[in-house]
Amino acid sequence: MRKLLIWLPLGLFLGFFALFASGLLKPDDRVITSKLVGKTLPAFSLPAAASDRPGLVSTELATGKPRLLNIFASWCLPCAAEAPQLLALAQEGVEIDAIAIRDARPDVDRFLARYGNPYSRIGLDARSGVQIALGSSGVPESFVIDGKGRIVYQHVGDIRADDVPMILQRLKDAR
Amino acid sequence: MIAEAGLIALWLAFALALLQLTLVGFGLAGGKQELLGSVRPIAVAQGGLIVIAFALLIALFLRSDMSVLLVVNNSHSMKPWLYKFAGTWGNHEGSMLLWVTVMGVAGAAVALFERALRRDTHMATLGGQAAISLGFYAFLLFASNPFARIDPPAADGQGLNPLLQDPGLAFHPPTLYLGYVGLSVAFSFAIGALLTRRVDAAFARAMRPWVLGAWILLTLGITAGSYWAYYELGWGGWWFWDPVENASLMPWLAATALLHSVTVLATRDALRAWTVMLAVIAFSMSMVGTFLVRSGILTSVHAFAVDPERGTFILVLLGFYIGGALALFGWRVGAVREGAPFELVSRETMLVVNNLLLTVILGLVLIGTLYPLMTEAFGHKVSVGAPYFDRIAGPIALILMLVMAAGPLTRWRRDRLSVVARRLLVPAVIAIFAVALLAWVAWGRIGVLPFFGLVVALAVGAGSIAPLWKRNLRRTPLFTYGMVIAHLGCAVSLAGMACDSAFTVEKLAAVRVGDSVQAGDWTLQFNRISPIAGDNWTALQADLEAVRGGGAPVMLHPQSRFFASAATTTTEAALLTRWNGQLYVVLGQEAEDGRWQLRIWWKPFVTLIWLGGILIALGGALALIGRERRGWQLKWRERAAA
Amino acid sequence: MRILVALIAILFSVSAPVMGQSALPPAPYANRQISDPVLERKAKALMETIRCLTCQSQSIADSDASMAGDMRSQIRERIMVGEEPEHIRAWLIERYGDWVSYEPTANPILWPLWAAPFLLIGLGLLLLRGRIRRKRK
Structure with missing residues (x-):
């Protein structure tokens, strides 16, 4: 018994050591994913964020064809970096809708004029309410929505050039 | 040239540490006694060299030498000199150099001033200190060289994180590190005692001042850090149960337990193995804390540069030192005889319960801090924060406080329960009175934990002074005063915490120039908003003009600061301290209608939290002086008799 | 004087997009209390236990991040229309998982956390057993 107790501290330490090592080997990605993936999109209705695009209602995302829902903001740098990839996706025939977070119409107009406009509809989420309802934790993020209004995939962070084929595949699989 | 000289000093210190360890090894294990004669001078020289290296790094920062990478990355020539100076340790490499400097200085101090320890244990201790230093020197030299140059030199530096540009940076990290790393001495003592199989009362008496010294500085460092976070983060919080805070709390808990168990060992020759274990745990917690903070495996609000590769290096050191010490413990502690047993009602039991509860809290803080990492391994993200720690550690801490009040009123060896109860009568009456009063005044308005916190603070406050009751105050030894003041400090601090969470008044307001706001008893008049410029912001x-009752108005100036060199905005809270609390005002953003956001808190007696911390450290200092002075007096007397 | 204020205000707002923070003013109840103190206390208690998504290891009650402000505002507004705090917490956990709540949830993966104090105290008593001498007759 005493023997066991004497070696217990070392045993406990080895356990912690293994834990630390695993923490270093697999660093925390710090990404908080939405738990709504696989579930139906929450209902919302947003006013137009840009002068030449309509606003966005959740039912418009369930029209039988998979769509990409992009969460962005004009004040967000990675969103500008992501713009060419979204344009490329639009060229491929992907229908992209967007929600602009904490934004104002003139700013969105300026952003689209500068970086291109791949969106069909853009809803304005001035108080991040819909973003929170979606379980999204930052900008930019993109959701692949299947034809029935179900979220099938969430992409956290900007879509890089090498992510584009994967996104296309996800959209195809969602059919 | 300065950078090269610094690097050379670092290498020389590394070489001397290696030599020190080798000499101790051959001297003790190989039986070559003559080798041991040079160990002490080498330890002193090693300490001197590392101080020189650190001084040279400070010089580089003060001169804004932009050919040194570390200065370029963390400083700016426009910075006020205080932040150039303190900025030396406001980064990873500099703070690690501070770490080894403290370690080297502690080793030199043990070589110079330790007289009570047996010679072989003393030498083994210096060997242990050299062994730990060696790893951290290697870490600096091979993975975090603070003296690296860049060519060509940069035009100017990138500046220091604005959150760190505060006088707190000059005081908090050095004090905390002195305590954190000072515990390495206790660790080396434990290694020395295990190697030479000498764990007894004399060993404990030799170790006690070193533990006490480190603990005092750790207490001051944590207190200062808490106050700094309180006024800098701008939300009125003083403890967030954040991983970095827990990393500093865990060594403190272990050191506090050690401080008490070492007294049991010194006085009654009991708790031998346990005291050695705690000495190992205390510095192990410092190393674990450093690893958690710098490896980036946990997220924290506090500013720290993280780097997984360096994390790996620290993890290897951690495994080597902690694993080695615990293996040595398992191997050798069987040879340590069990100390004297003791009666159920005795001061020994009280101190053992103190140790048990402190260690349980330590274990819970460790588990709680690491729990998200454990669940992450199973692919599940969770958060463990204040609600858990408050609810779990809070009640245990309150029980601990009660034991703390009862302990000094109980005799060593054996006491009678009825007698102890009689000594506790006055505090108990105060507690009952406090319960009744609080129940009458604030029932249902304040939480359960703050409620009992206030009750316990009052009772323990009275109980902690009780050891002085009916004693000749002039003949009471200084270390008894020290204990009384430190215990009183715990009660004072607890009172501050309980008052803050029970009675704080919060007022969020949006105001135009000319408006006034009411927050608690205070009326604040918003007179104007104006731009001002500082050295680098x-x-x-x-x-704002603050008035309470019919008193004279006091001006308050909260700021929203913008630092161009880091493109960051910080809030500078305005604090107004009164004897019964603090008014805390933060200037927020401008709202769309042109009104300004103000966050105002009236925090009754919140300052007691840090006052308590200072009292705890002061008590420790008195105990240290009292014990040491008595030692000198005895020695003089012996000399006079001889 | 006013111009200087405006200039600096511009400086601040220009710097905002660089930092990736929205220039929009905070949501109505982000920094405004509910007038009913009972409801405000309820909301505040909940906010202190909800983790901020865009910052490091902070609750939304002590964060300057705009998303934390939006969450505070949303929580206050929902409490005002009579929603229970635990319902809002469950709603957030449904979206962000247990991570979002500092208050440990009923998830079995968290049970060991509650068992820990009892285990540790039990272990301590086990260590103590036999160390304390029985009272002499």
């Missing part, structure tokens, strides 16, 4: 400053 510009700010918007609000001028």
Whole structure:
């Protein structure tokens, strides 16, 4: 018994050591994913964020064809970096809708004029309410929505050039 | 040239540490006694060299030498000199150099001033200190060289994180590190005692001042850090149960337990193995804390540069030192005889319960801090924060406080329960009175934990002074005063915490120039908002006039500061301290209608939290002086008799 | 004087997009209390236990991040229309998982956390057993 107790501290330490090592080997990605993936999109209705695009209602995302829902903001740098990839996706025939977070119409107009406009509809989420309802934790993020209004995939962070084929595949699989 | 000289000093210190360890090894294990003669001078020289290296790094920062990478990355020539100076340790490499400097200085101090320890244990201790230093020197030299140059030199530096540009940076990290790393001495003592199989009362008496010294500085460092976070983060919180805070709390808990168990060992020759274990745990917690903070495996609000590769290096050191010490413990502690047993009602039991509860809290803080990492391994993200720690550690801490009040009123060896109860009568009456009063005044308005916190603070406050009751105050030894003051400090601090969470008044307001706001008893008049410029920042400053009752108005100037060199905005809270609390005002953003956001808190007696911390450290200092002075007096007397 | 204020205000707002923070003013109840103190206390208690998504290891009650402000505002507004705090917490956990709540949830993966104090105290008593001498007759 005493023997066991004497070696217990070392045993406990080895356990912690293994834990630390695993923490270093697999660093925390710090990404908080939405738990709504696989579930139906929450209902919302947003006013137009840009002068030449309509606003966005959740039912418009369930029209039988998979769509990409992009969460962005004009004040967000990675969103500008992501713009060419979204344009490329639009060229491929992907229908992209967007929600602009904490934004104002003139700013969105300026952003689209500068970086291109791949969106069909853009809803304005001035108080991040819909973003929170979606379980999204930052900008930019993109959701692949299947034809029935179900979220099938969430992409956290900007879509890089090498992510584009994967996104296309996800959209195809969602059919 | 300065950078090269610094690097050379670092290498020389590394070489001397290696030599020190080798000499101790051959001297003790190989039986070559003559080798041991040079160990002490080498330890002193090693300490001197590392101090020189650190001084040279400070010189590089003060001169804004932009050919040194570390200065370029963390400093700026426009910075006020205080932040150039303190900025030396406001980064990873500099703070690690501070770490080894403290370690080297502690080793030199043990070589110079330790007289009570047996010679072989003393030498083994210096060997242990050299062994730990060696790893951290290697870490600096091979993975975090603070003296690296860049060519060509940069035009100017990138500046220091604005959150760190505060006088707190000059005081908090050095004090905390002195305590954190000072515990390495206790660790080396434990290694020395295990190697030479000498764990007894004399060993404990030799170790006690070193533990006490480190603990005092650790207490001051944590207190200062808490106050700094309180006024800098701008939300009125003083403890967030954040991983970095827990990393500093865990060594403190272990050191506090050690401080008490070492007294049991010194006085009654009991708790031998346990005291050695705690000495190992205390510094192990310092190393674990450093690993958690710097490896980036946990997220924290506090500013720290993280780097997984360096994390790996620290993890290897951690495994080597902690694993080695615990293996040595398992191997050798069987040879340590069990100390004297003791009666159920005795001061020994009280101190053992103190140790048990402190260690349980330590274990819970460790588990709680690491729990998200454990669940992450199973692919599940969770958060463990204040609600858990408050609810779990809070009640245990309150019980601990009660034991703390009862302990000094109980005799060593054996006491009678009825007698102890009689000594506790006055505090108990105060507690009952406090329960009744609080129940009458604030029932249902304040939480359960703050409620009992206030009750316990009052009772323990009275109980902690009780050891002085009916004693000749002039003949009471200084270390008894020290204990009384430290215990009183715990009660004072607890009272501050309980008052803050029970009675704080919060007022969030949006005001125009000319408006006034009511927060608790205070009326604040928003007079104007104006821009001002500092050395390396510009700010918007609000001028507020605060009035309470019919008193004279006091001006308050909260700011929103913008630092161009880091493109960051910080809030500078305005604090107004009164004897019964603090008014805390933060200037927020401008709202769309042109009104300004103000966050105002009236925090009754919140300052007691840090006052308590200072009292705890002061008590420790008195105990240290008292014990040491008595030692000198005895020695003089012996000399006079001889 | 006013111009200087405006200039600095511009400086601040220009710097905002660089930092990736929205220039929009905070949501109505982000920094405004509910007038009913009972409801405000309820909301505040909940906010202190909800983790901020865009910052490091902070609750939304002590964060300057705009998303934390939006969450505070949303929580206050929902409490005002009579929603229970635990319902809002469950709603957030449904979206962000247990991570979002500092208050440990009923998830079995968290049970060991509650068992820990009892285990540790039990272990301590086990260590103590036999160390304390029985009272002499």
